Amino acid sequence: MPRLARLDAPGILYHVIIRGIERKNIFKDTTGKENLTERLSCLLPETQTLCYAWAFLSNHAHFLFRSGPDGLSGLMQRLLTGYAVSFNRRHKRHGQLFQNRYKSGS
Secondary structure (H helix, E strand, O other), rough: OOOOOOOOOOOEEEEEEEEEHHHHOOOOOOHHHHHHHHHHHHHHHHHHOOOEEEOOOOEEEEEEEEEEEEOOHHHHHHHHHHHHHHHHOOOOOOOOOEOOOOEEOO
């Protein structure tokens, strides 16, 4: 059975959670947290998305976003793909970094 399309409308407030695959760490040092924060600071204005809060824990992260005119999926795809590629290069690993799709609730 295919999964349902996610609700992705402009201007909605979302609580987003990302988690490491098999609950493994997605942040091994402060460099990772700084990398993700820098990526956010570039992507938020481009996508006209507002970020009210975030919390980085070792194996997952939470965000509170108000989506821009194109919704949230474009931001999340660029943010998570870019971070995963950077993480994999830095730590000499391959494969998925995140478990499933990001979780979001409005």
